[in-house]
Amino acid sequence: MSKQIYARIAGTGSYLPEKILTNDDLSKFVDTSDEWITSRSGIRQRHVAAEGETTSDLGYHAAVRAMEAAGVTAEELDLIIVGTTTPDLIFPSTACLIQHRLGADGCAAFDVNAACSGFIYAFTVADKFIRSGASKTVLVIGAETLTRMIDWSDRTTCVLFGDGAGAVVLKADEETGILSTHLHADGGKKELLWNPVGVSVGFKPEEHNVGVRIKMAGSEVFKYAVKAMDSVAEETLEANGIDCHDIDWLIPHQANLRIIESTAKRLDMPMDRVIVTVDKHGNTSSGSVPLALDEAVRSGRIQRGQLVLLEAFGGGFTWGSALLRY
Numbered sequence: 001m002s003k004q005i006y007a008r009i010a011g012t013g014s015y016l017p018e019k020i021l022t023n024d025d026l027s028k029f030v031d032t033s034d035e036w037i038t039s040r041s042g043i044r045q046r047h048v049a050a051e052g053e054t055t056s057d058l059g060y061h062a063a064v065r066a067m068e069a070a071g072v073t074a075e076e077l078d079l080i081i082v083g084t085t086t087p088d089l090i091f092p093s094t095a096c097l098i099q100h101r102l103g104a105d106g107c108a109a110f111d112v113n114a115a116c117s118g119f120i121y122a123f124t125v126a127d128k129f130i131r132s133g134a135s136k137t138v139l140v141i142g143a144e145t146l147t148r149m150i151d152w153s154d155r156t157t158c159v160l161f162g163d164g165a166g167a168v169v170l171k172a173d174e175e176t177g178i179l180s181t182h183l184h185a186d187g188g189k190k191e192l193l194w195n196p197v198g199v200s201v202g203f204k205p206e207e208h209n210v211g212v213r214i215k216m217a218g219s220e221v222f223k224y225a226v227k228a229m230d231s232v233a234e235e236t237l238e239a240n241g242i243d244c245h246d247i248d249w250l251i252p253h254q255a256n257l258r259i260i261e262s263t264a265k266r267l268d269m270p271m272d273r274v275i276v277t278v279d280k281h282g283n284t285s286s287g288s289v290p291l292a293l294d295e296a297v298r299s300g301r302i303q304r305g306q307l308v309l310l311e312a313f314g315g316g317f318t319w320g321s322a323l324l325r326y
């Protein structure tokens with residue numbers, strides 16, 4: 001009988017643009033304050049891509065670090081998936097741009113757009129490719145330049161988002177790895193969190209009077225996100241026949257510290273077992289979970305053999321989770 005194949009994280013990497021924008025910096029050009037932003041969201045600063053710096057630049061640097069950590073060369077990659085909602089171009093995909101820069105031409109490469117759940121969606125697809133035997137070494141990236149579609153005069157959104165990228169190399173392994181993944185979407189809530197401009201609707205930013213900008217009904221998104229994160233965590237525990245106390249680390253999407261604390265409380269997890277980067281990075285959408293994962297791995301908090309729960313929520317709405325034995 002053939003053995004079960006798992007997708008195992010062989011290496012992680014991340015990259016943040018150099019420029020930092022603090023809450024005090026923001027309060028110089030929009031009517032807000034460090035006190036308001038910190039108390040409502042937990043965010044203290046965010047990174048902002050330099051002029052000309054693109055999502056594929058961020059993703060490329062994160063990928064190089066993940067490949068170095070995994071000891072994997074470009075020739076070994078047989079699939080590249082990028083979760084992003086801010087691609088460099090309409091096409092080619094960001095995955096194709098990164099593939100070429102890595103020198104991995106020839107392997108399959110594509111993007112997944114699931115807004116802030118983009119990395120979890122991409123990670124899930126990669127897991128299925130490896131489990132099925134179709135791929136052996138997969139590069140999964142979450143990369144975003146969300147600040148490129150922010151209305152800097154709208155204080156209800158501009159204080160929340162930042163730029164950044166994270167990446168993992170997944171390898172086929174007989175011992176351990178991703179145990180389960182769970183994805184969901186609710187397309188009926190699109191107008192609560194969206195960018196109404198696009199190719200096929202005519203690309204007419206002036207009709208929405210917003211430019212190419214994120215629009216969000218913050219408190220409604222907040223309530224939905226809390227419920228979705230709770231239910232997908234519950235579903236993950238049930239699917240694996242485990243108790244919340246079995247989990248060593250929770251890595252939730254980094255959108256708002258209050259959402260993170262609420263999820264942790266429902267899982268009865270003390271905050272010292274929850275990876276938090278939202279204070280330093282803001283919401284980097286698809287970049288948030290792999291950035292937090294890389295930070296936790298490189299700081300030595302997450303150790304081989306530990307049980308880690310990843311969770312994300314984003315526009316669509318989309319949400320999902322992955323449970324893995326690191």
Ligand code: COA
Pocket residue numbers: 031032033036037040041116155156157159216217218219220221222225255256283313314315
């Ligand atoms: N600075 C100062 N005041 C602000 C502000 C800012 N940056 N943004 C909003 N306000 C004001 C509002 O205008 C409102 O004023 P009013 O009562 O006079 O109308 C007041 O603060 C309260 O706004 P509200 O939207 O009810 O605040 P909130 O407690 O819901 O917090 C968010 C706002 C956006 C932080 C919160 O709703 C949130 O995080 N939602 C989820 C967002 C998210 O995670 N999105 C991405 C999902 S992937």
